[in-house]
Amino acid sequence: MTENPLPLAITQDGGSRLKHLGSEELLGLLVGRRWFGAVGHEPELAHVSSIVYADDELELALVGVQFTGGLHSTYVVAVGPNGEDAYEHLPALARLVALAGVDTPCASARAIGVEQSNSSVVLDESVVLKLYRRIEAGSSPEVELLRTLEEAGFASAPRLRGVIVLSDAPLEATLAVVTDFVPSAGGGWELTLAALAAGDPGWLPARARRLGEVTGSMHASLAATSEAHIAPEEASSDAVGLLAAAVDEDVVRLASDVVLLAETAIGDRVDDLRDLVRDLARVGPPGRVLRIHGDYHLGQVLWADPGDWVVIDFEGEPGRSLAERRRRMFALRDVAGMLRSFAYATTASSLLVGVTAPDGWEAMCRASFVDGWRATVDPRLLPASEPGFERLLALFEVERLVYELRYELANRPDWVGIPVAGLERMLEAS
Numbered sequence: 001m002t003e004n005p006l007p008l009a010i011t012q013d014g015g016s017r018l019k020h021l022g023s024e025e026l027l028g029l030l031v032g033r034r035w036f037g038a039v040g041h042e043p044e045l046a047h048v049s050s051i052v053y054a055d056d057e058l059e060l061a062l063v064g065v066q067f068t069g070g071l072h073s074t075y076v077v078a079v080g081p082n083g084e085d086a087y088e089h090l091p092a093l094a095r096l097v098a099l100a101g102v103d104t105p106c107a108s109a110r111a112i113g114v115e116q117s118n119s120s121v122v123l124d125e126s127v128v129l130k131l132y133r134r135i136e137a138g139s140s141p142e143v144e145l146l147r148t149l150e151e152a153g154f155a156s157a158p159r160l161r162g163v164i165v166l167s168d169a170p171l172e173a174t175l176a177v178v179t180d181f182v183p184s185a186g187g188g189w190e191l192t193l194a195a196l197a198a199g200d201p202g203w204l205p206a207r208a209r210r211l212g213e214v215t216g217s218m219h220a221s222l223a224a225t226s227e228a229h230i231a232p233e234e235a236s237s238d239a240v241g242l243l244a245a246a247v248d249e250d251v252v253r254l255a256s257d258v259v260l261l262a263e264t265a266i267g268d269r270v271d272d273l274r275d276l277v278r279d280l281a282r283v284g285p286p287g288r289v290l291r292i293h294g295d296y297h298l299g300q301v302l303w304a305d306p307g308d309w310v311v312i313d314f315e316g317e318p319g320r321s322l323a324e325r326r327r328r329m330f331a332l333r334d335v336a337g338m339l340r341s342f343a344y345a346t347t348a349s350s351l352l353v354g355v356t357a358p359d360g361w362e363a364m365c366r367a368s369f370v371d372g373w374r375a376t377v378d379p380r381l382l383p384a385s386e387p388g389f390e391r392l393l394a395l396f397e398v399e400r401l402v403y404e405l406r407y408e409l410a411n412r413p414d415w416v417g418i419p420v421a422g423l424e425r426m427l428e429a430s
Contacts, residue, residue, distance in 0.1 A: 016051045017083060018061045023047065026063055029077055029085075035117050035133040036075065039410065041067035049074065052166060052175070058086055058095035062135075062171065073134055076175050087111065087121055087131075097129050100162035100178045117318035122181050127161055131176045132315070136322040139229075140174035142314040144326075145222065145291060148230050152221035156214045157311050158182050182312070183305045188298035192345050197353035201361055204345070207309070208365045211301065212372025214309045215338065219331040223290050223378040232290035232381065233328060239289065243330075244281035244395060248274055250402045260409045264420050269427060273398070276430050280395040285384040289328040294320070296334040297341035331381045332389075335373060336396035339366050340404065340422070347418045398426060 018026070026046035030036045037043070045066040053060040063075045078096065080089030086096060087109070094106035104124050112120050112128070120130045132140070146160040158179035166173050185191060188204075188211070195203030223232045236242075255261060255270045266273070293300065294316035304310040316325030342365040346357045374382070383389045404419035 016048075016054055016059065016061075018059055018063075018077065018079065019048050019051060021048070026077075027065075029079070030063070030065065030075060033133070035119070038067050038071055038073065041069050041071050043067055050168075050171075053095075053099065055095065057081055057089070057091040060086075060096070060099075060175070062166075074136070074171065076131060076133055076135055078131060087119055093121065093123060093129065096131065096164070096176060097123060097127070097162075097178055100129070100164045100176060102127060102162040102178045117315065126181050128158070128179050128181050129176060130179070132174065134318075135171075135173045135175065137171045137173050138322045138326065140177065141291070141294070141316050141322075141325045142177055143174055144230060145293075145314040146177075146179070148225050148227060148291075149218065149221050152224050154218060154221040156218065156309060157314070182302055182310050184302035184310065185305070186303065188301040188303065188309075189341070189345065191303055192298060193349055193353055196345075196349040196355050196357055199355075201358050204342075205361065205364045205368060207303070208342075208368035209372035211309050211338070212369040212374075213376045214301075214311065214372075215296070215334065215369075216373040216376030218311055219290070219292070219334070219373075219381060220376060220378045222292070223288070223381060229326070230291050232288040232378075235286050235289045235330070239330075240281050240283045240286050240392065240395075243399075244277050247395065247399045247402065248277050250399070250406075251277065254402055254406055258406060258409050260413070260416075261405075264405075264409075264416060266405070266420050266423050269423075272427055273423065276427060277395065277398060279430065280391045280398065283383050283388040283392045283395075286330060286388065286392055287382045287384070288380050289330055290381065291326070292329050292331055292334045293337075294325055294329070294334070296337040298338070298345060299341070330392060330396070331377065332393050333396045333399075335370065336393055336400055338369060339393075340397060340400045342366055342369070343422055344418055347415075347421075351414065394426060397422070401426070 023046045027043055043065050047064055049062045049064040051061050059079050061077050063077050065073050065075060078086035080086050080092040086092035090106050090109060093109055097104055097106060104127055106123050109121050109123050112122055117134055118130050118132050120128055122128055143163055146157060149157050150159060160179055162178040163174055164176040166175055192204045225231050251270060251273050261267050293314060300313050302310045302312060342362050346362045349355050349357050383392050401419045401422045408415045408419060
């Protein structure tokens with residue numbers, strides 16, 4: 001594992017192409033990208049805050065954007081010699097990967113994934129370059145966790161090859177990472193839907209226990225480190241109470257902010273949902289907290305060659321601040337994220353590929369995954385009692401469901417039924 005030997009500092013403005021662009025032109029490079037924007041806020045002004053690197057092939061800059069409501073964000077912009085996105089210009093990509101301290105010829109490149117908070121490209125079918133787009137000052141969770149997992153001998157994650165770090169205060173930040181490319185049949189989400197569409201509903205259930213085992217091993221590896229900013233610690237006495245209060249606040253905000261909630265089957269059960277959250281907080285000793293993946297679902301795992309799961313994308317949930325993503329949390333939040341992904345796949349198979357998952361499919365995946373996870377995870381990360389385990393897991397599922405409902409109401413009304421069904425099921429079970 002290598003890192004660029006000389007972290008980047010702010011360079012001279014000299015021959016900068018971006019520095020001379022006005023606000024409207026800069027916004028033209030940003031607006032419309034999946035990784036740009038803030039929900040409920042419109043961009044007003046943009047300016048180049050600093051040029052990080054510039055030569056004839058690549059210009060790497062930080063662009064500050066002012067949104068309505070006083071919100072401000074900083075984005076990484078990388079362009080080639082003619083102002084095109086650097087990811088469309090092989091020499092510019094070669095500069096980027098070299099800045100990360102990685103040697104590859106950059107003879108070929110292909111984009112992967114859907115741009116959200118980053119842009120990822122496979123170079124020479126050997127490494128993956130990921131450029132973070134919206135950045136905050138501080139260490140990258142992905143760099144920290146990949147290093148820790150490699151040191152622990154965890155083999156089910158890509159190996160970190162290099163990073164691009166901006167060393168100048170006040171914005172000391174990680175701009176990009178390079179990891180090994182993992183050959184695979186594809187991601188867990190698309191492979192699951194493809195199997196259901198092809199009449200093979202047993203594909204994921206047959207692999208769910210192994211996915212749980214890999215997940216438990218990941219958490220156990222993170223729990224084994226002695227690194228001060230990673231190592232697990234005892235949860236505070238009010239940790240679960242604070243978690244429940246945050247979920248309750250999300251429920252109240254959802255009920256007050258989203259008019260469309262009244263049109264759903266859950267609209268008149270907000271008080272019941274708040275009562276459920278309070279009940280689920282009765283966990284007892286909850287186990288230790290540690291650094292976790294933070295955005296765990298079927299889209300974050302690959303079915304790698306020759307046939308096993310590999311976990312990817314350790315930067316955490318894009319909607320959370322860097323401080324939140326670096327905060328220790330109960331491992332059951334990752335578990336709940338994957339369980340909700342199974343629920344989404346159950347319904348999405350009808351919406352996207354026109355095939356209904358068999359009765360009991362989701363329950364089978366859930367049970368196998370949880371069994372595998374519990375078989376490999378460090379037991380110190382679990383609540384002390386079985387009722388406490390079930391309540392804490394359910395509390396994280398409610399947290400995720402409230403987030404899902406807000407997202408679907410705002411973005412995909414046709415999918416609202418998925419989180420609504422999950423909340424109704426949990427209310428009935430209570």
